[in-house]
Amino acid sequence: MTVTEYPVATTTDLYQQVQQFYARQMHLLDSGKAELWADTFTRDGVFAANAHPQPAVGRAVIAASARKATDEYAAKGVQRRHWLGMLSVEDHGDRVSARCYALVVETPRGGQAAIRASTLCEDVLVRHEGGWLVRDRHVTRDDLV
């Protein structure tokens, strides 16, 4: 009899896991933990965006890019919050496709919160030690379409 260490989740479990994974992932980025955020990608993970000339490939590159942006926001005294929502997940066995909307909300210290960008986020997620990692993320900013 085969023992499945991480059994296939029901759709309900899977959906909840991805919601919580996204929450924790963005809590890391928005609190300035750029390197820990990059660790939520696979080692060879890809972050592509229509706002960037070319994809960031691999954790080290993704971390460096996030660190640079994070430090710039900190220097400006701007708090970012990434909101992911309207999530749809599809289980393909060895990977999960997730499609969601993402808003970036920014608040300058002493100033007014506002939406900075509205985007579509398309992920390929893979299981890792009972949790999840992003293998491929593609972010499409609505203003650049």
Added chain:
Amino acid sequence: MTVTEYPVATTTDLYQQVQQFYARQMHLLDSGKAELWADTFTRDGVFAANAHPQPAVGRAVIAASARKATDEYAAKGVQRRHWLGMLSVEDHGDRVSARCYALVVETPRGGQAAIRASTLCEDVLVRHEGGWLVRDRHVTRDDLV
């Protein structure tokens, strides 16, 4: 022994199903698939809103109204995103009541994303082939109350 093809969902399953249904429904509308969006209503479905003089009744009318709005947004180069959240569901056996907030976020091409409207969305949902359809939707725009 009776076979229940689509067993009554637990509250947790139900909640997840409605979340994913809403995500997919709005992905259809926001990507311009007005007719497929209308197919997420029952044939005799009702879409009522305090912003409209009278309810749209039936899929064909709902589709035509959505197609008109969709084409206007496309012509203006504006990307709409419907965000539904703060969802509360109540199972009544043969139907489900769902109450949520809905934001419409708009981004003009090359421009700034912003909230267009904040609303309350009250739905009656019914099961259909293992999924869901909207039988009755009532949208209340906060600025018109």
Added chain:
Amino acid sequence: MTVTEYPVATTTDLYQQVQQFYARQMHLLDSGKAELWADTFTRDGVFAANAHPQPAVGRAVIAASARKATDEYAAKGVQRRHWLGMLSVEDHGDRVSARCYALVVETPRGGQAAIRASTLCEDVLVRHEGGWLVRDRHVTRDDLV
């Protein structure tokens, strides 16, 4: 054999319960039911915020504070909507830690909806009669950090 009246929820059930609890809690506040909203806190519940000089302690104080704000918004003709999202929950057995983002969206009658504030919301929740109560809430407004 011991009967556990309210069994420990799975993470998935717990996550759904907190989502629905938050939705209903904020529906109460945003529809002006300040006292019913305060009843979603424990009797000795604490509401602390970096926007307030000191925490509100106990249901009566929390209710009075919410009633005052609610009446002011009603007098101004402004509809508030509290959006909680990006939820992460952690089960500690006798209590649950929940961390989420919260946006306050405001719409003046006849006017434009806009984000009023972006915040981080950190809760300690406890089980109560099969549902949940807030024992401790700490809200950090991003503009005041």
